[in-house]
Amino acid sequence: MADPAVLGKAPDVPKQPAAPPTPFDFSGPSQDGRPATCTGAWNPIPDTKPDGGSDGGQGAQGGDGIPGLSGDNGNILSIAVSEFLDGVTVLLPGGQGGQGADGAVGGRGQDGGQGGSGRDCEDDADGGKGGKGGTGGRGGDGGKGGNGGHLIIAYHTPIKASDLKFQILGSRGRGGDPGNGGAGGPGGLGGQRGGTGARREGGQTGDPGAINPSHGPDGDKDADYVLYEIK
Secondary structure, eight states: OOOOEEEOOOOOOOOOOOOOOOOOOOSSOOOOOOOOBOOOTTOSSOOBOOOOOOOOOOOOOOOOOOOOOOOOOOOEEEEEESSOEEEEEEEOOOOOOOOOOOOOOOOOOOOOOOOOOOTTTSOOOOOOOOOOOOOOOOOOOOOOOOOOOEEEEEEETTOOGGGEEEEEEOOOOOOOOOOOOOOOOOOOOOOBGGGTSOBOOOOOOOOOOOOOOOOOOOOSOOOEEEEEEEO
16 A cells, blocks of 8 residues: 655746837838939039949847746645654645746837939939848746755654654755747838839848857745644
């Protein structure tokens, strides 16, 4: 027959915090190119060619995730005995730390500016390239694990402490998992040629957030106990 056991419920793992919000987009596209200046065929002053649109800026980096919540300590169990204990096992595990928040998605790259119009005297200028998306945020650190539980046994005389045959188990809680790095933001659109023509190539997707390989720290101690004699 197996030894009797008292099972303390392991605390629930804390809920993962929400990722930071995605950064705001640019308020508008990059600067448009200046159109051509047409002086006319009769004018000895040459025409001025249009300028290309400016390239879009890179999106803002996503915010880093916050650390996960600390795990709860194991249960405190208090019992009073008036007879022998023989082979009882008590389990009071500590709670696991919570997962760190995911990093925020990177911001969207800025759209390229429109190319200047040739105004029928010069070729239209190309639009600017779309800006690269912002880098995603780093995942948050995992939360610290909780301590193992605490057992309190009060026993009545003539029972002695040596008459209490029990085992307490309950490891400290494991540190929480790290959050995931945020995805890179989308690239901006390329600017249009001459303001109405084909678009220039769009920006690249931003790089993902840095990988955080470390878990949170484990709890400080395993489950323990204390005995009180009642005379």
